Amino acid sequence: MHTPPALRGLKLIELMQWGQRFAGWELSELTGIKPRTLRNYFTQLKSAGYCIESTPGADGEYWLDPGHYVYPLRFTNEEARTIVIALDVLRTVAPPDSPLMQDAKILHYLIGRLLPGAALDEVHQMGKEVTRGLIKMRAVYAVWEETEGRR
Secondary structure, three states, X not given: OOXXXXXXXXXXXXXXXXXXXXXXXXXXXXHOOOHHHHHHHHHHHHHOOOEEXXXXXXXXXXXXXXXXXXXXOOOOHHHHHHHXXXXXXXXXXXXXXXXXXXXXXXXXXXXHHHOOHHHHXXXXXXXXXXXXXXXXXXXXXXXXXXXXXXX
């Protein structure tokens, strides 16, 4: 089966996005990209701003170093769901005037838009449950703080 070049490039980025080191032959096997073509992909990615690092030699390794900006990442639905729920939690505990609150709202909206409808409904339900738990914990802590403060 023939995989279009753009999809092979995306697979390459997906494999390397977490900074793991790969031998050239290993990346070639995982992506179906020939070693020489693999080097061409790296040249193109470098020109696009990706910090592809390598060790020399036939058994050299390749890895993606952190750059000056966050690279486009690919998440599974489960990972995206977890991020959205974490952002729900942040929106619950951050002070309303915090810049973090505004960033969390924007990011929650952007990532939430990418989830399928049913998954988004599930995320909102899970987020509400976590938020309710946090609100209860905050109330219990406030009562404890008040009673301890009187002693």
